[in-house]
Amino acid sequence: MKKVLIIAQGKIGKVFLEFLLEKYSNNNFYIIISNDSEIIKLNFGDFFTLHNFEPTSQFLLSPLISYDLYNIFVTMPNERERDEVCSIIRRITKEIPLIVSCESKSQMSEKLLQDSNLNTISSTFLSAKSLIEKVPNIPTIARGFGLNKGEIMQINIPFGSAYSYMSVGSISQRGWKIAGIYRQNNLIITNPNTIIHPNDSIIAVGEPRILNNIYKRISNNKNNFPVPFGNDIYVYIDFRICNKIEIFNIINDALWLHKKIKNDKLIINILNPSNLETLKEIKQIDGKDIIINIDYYTNNIAKKILEDSSKKIGLIVISSEIFKNAKDRRILYKVNKPILKIGKYVRLKEITSALVQSSENSLHIQNIAYTIVDISSQLNFDINIYEFEIDGEYKENISTYYKNLGKIFNKQINIKRSNTKNPILWLLQTNQKIIQFIPLEIELLRSRIFWFVNKNVDYLSLSIDRNPQILLPI
16 A cells, blocks of 8 residues: 655645545555645545645644655645745655646746656646647647557556666566656657666556556565566476486475465476486476476477576576586576576575675666565565675765665665675685575676686676576666
8 A cells, every 4th residue: 555645735736636536546545734625624535644734834744754655746826835845845855756736847946846756747738738639730649549448558667666777678578568668758769678767657558457467566666576577487407417306406495485485386397307206206296386397308408498488487497507508598698587596505495695796797786686685575585785896996876775775675785895805705615505696697698718817706606506596687
């Protein structure tokens, strides 16, 4: 349930609240601030709380501006009072989206108009727009487009959404597509590499039922993984390269994960089954949400993953052996899905903390931050950021961003910095049971021949198989 604050006075404020009372959903909780006698006498329901006082009073207004507000609406006819209320709000918080009704933008102060989290609704602009649509031989902007059943939807991306800082191409879009993005009053035509930012509005096109589900996923701002990548965990096991102990290590880690995160199904794909007794044991775990697929014909795991790439894969679970072949690594990169590389000696149920390395690839670390914190929150892992910079010039924006995400998920973010202790040496020497998060970047495709000349710590750590690692698309 989202909390919405509405500060209302005057005719527009009254009509706005009347429409809201007529169409409101009990999925929201509304806090109303008004000293307008016409508004106060409206019949507010159970999901509305009315506060009767002068909104320009900072003493009375401040306690109602809380961190968990989804957004704030301000509709007041007096320009000076409206600007004062907006200024009070921004002194308290700069992050909560602010929607302001005004006659025209020119009435707003220049300082407020520079606020990237403030949107204005101009009555003059809306009236002129309605008039221009009546002029002949002028293109019109469609409102009830197509079947008028909701096949086109504009969806705001709140701060902390699973879709924040995701590339358009990394999001599973079966039955719907992201056609464009509105950002700070500009339209961006998307391509697979376009990154979605908090407070963007995406233009989604697709089947209405699917779009309604997408809206719910976007609006639910935490603990969504493996959404938006997909819904199911796909496990791949090749009997030719794994012994019985390794096979059940993979399966037991996948079963543990299946119980912990919000996936729908666990699909276990068995390739080249050569041991009938082991296969019989595996088949015993088949169930309603656990599916065992036996493949007698596909010889290569990477090829099988590529064949399955159009399915609702939210996470791929595999052994470390597949990463030894450069061709197979290229296929995994092309599929563009999260990958769990099972640890050889450490099981997931033994782990209590996660490691993120930050060095040359700091932008990539920021792009996958939300997913890292989401997974760690669901699995109850502590999060440790290891920042290694020889020159001691550490990137404050990375630690600040992770800490802000940590507040959303109520997770402690631990920052460790060093200009002497190389993280690769630390990984080779540590006996700690951890899970490491790695950005799935093109650098990982390089041949292992160049292992010793590569300075990318994530590429180098990929060869360390003791602990499990999760590779996340950027």
